[in-house]
Amino acid sequence: MSAGLVWNRDGADWPNRETSQFISAAGLRWHVQIAGNGPVALMIHGTGASTHSWRRIMPLLTRRFTVVAPDLPGHGFTSTPDRSGLTLSSIAREMTELMRALRMEPDLVIGHSAGAAIAIRATIDRRMRPRAIASINGALLPFGTPIGQFFSPLAKLLVSAPMVPQIMAWRGQNRATVERVILGTGSKIEPRDLDYYSRLFKNPRHVAGALGMMASWDLTKFAADLPLLNTDITLIAATNDRAISPADAITVGRLIPNARIVKVERAGHLAHEERPEEIARIVDEIADAASADQFRSKRYSG
Known part of the structure; x- marks a missing residue:
């Protein structure tokens, strides 16, 4: 396995660095950021991202929550497990084992893209018992958009070729290439955020972790389990998302008993990076509704 990112070098200016710590759990060395006070909100980023994805929304949520934001296995500064x-x-x-090592139980789980699927899987499996889940452009169904149909089988093919992560990381050194990938998801992010993605995409271990994750998931089986979720969930769907079709939220909303849909206009797949204040406001509303137990009658907005 290629060398990963080095914290004292690559993370010297990492967003919210003062909240970072390293924890051993589940045989991995995790990079996790913890800040704020109040009920625990676990934030799970999507494939190919890291804690940097929450850099602008995290300070907004720490006013109300104890925010816990880890790098996923094989991503950012967290070590990589074997393929299984x-x-x-x-x-x-x-x-779940990370949260146990931290002696924390999430009251709310906020998942972006693949992070939403992780939150739901852990809840269905009764590994976590949050009061509510917020799914931001959740990758919860077999890929239906052109970009999704392209990347999913491609990842399965590429992950078996040892040199591919190095080649893709070499391509990632071209900032314009990284910018085209981000724009292809329907999002336009700040130059500083693009710099962080560029730093990640030029690291072979991070690329290998993202490809390995994409290649290992069976979303068809996962989608069949969605009706088993009995926890309140809000499906935040950005109308300009080109990676996960906004229509997926409607399909998922019909499958999950306690679901509601909230649309975010004129935002793409990285809606929480483009519109952190709006997403934070929605999260606050989710927390208010969970506290008041107002989710029980299914409703849709937007």
Whole structure:
């Protein structure tokens, strides 16, 4: 396995660095950021990202929550498990073991893209018992968009070729290439955020972790389990998302008993990076509703 990112070098200016710590759990060395006071909100980023993805929304949520934001296995500054440890069920288990090592139980789980699937899998498997889940452009169904249909089988092919992560990381050194990938998801992010993605994408171990995760997941089986979720969930769907179709939220909303849909206009797949204040406001509303037990009658907005 290629060398990973080095914290004292690559993380010297990492967002919210003062909240970072390293924890051993589930046979992994995790990079996790913890800040704030109040009920625990676990934030799980998506494939190919890291804690940097929450850099602008995290300070907004720490006013109300104790925010816990780890790098996923094989991503950012967290170590990589073997291939079997990158399946959806395995990552849900590993995430749960991390929270146990921290002696924390999440009241709210906020998952972006693949992070939402991890939150749901852990909850269905009764590894976590949050009062509510917030799914931001959740990757919860077999990929239906053109970009999703392209990347999913491609990852399965590429992960078997040892040199591919190095080649893709070499391509990632071209900032313009990284920018095209981000724009392809329907999002336009700040130059500083693009710099962090560029730093990640040029590291072969991070690329290998993202590819390995994509190649190991079976979303068809996962989608069949969605009706088993009995926890309140809000499906935040950005209308300009080109990676996960906003229509997926409607399909998922019909499958999960206690679901509601909230649309975010004129935002793409990285809606929480483009519109952190709006997403934070929605999260606050979710927490208010969970506290008041107002989710029980199914409703849709937007």
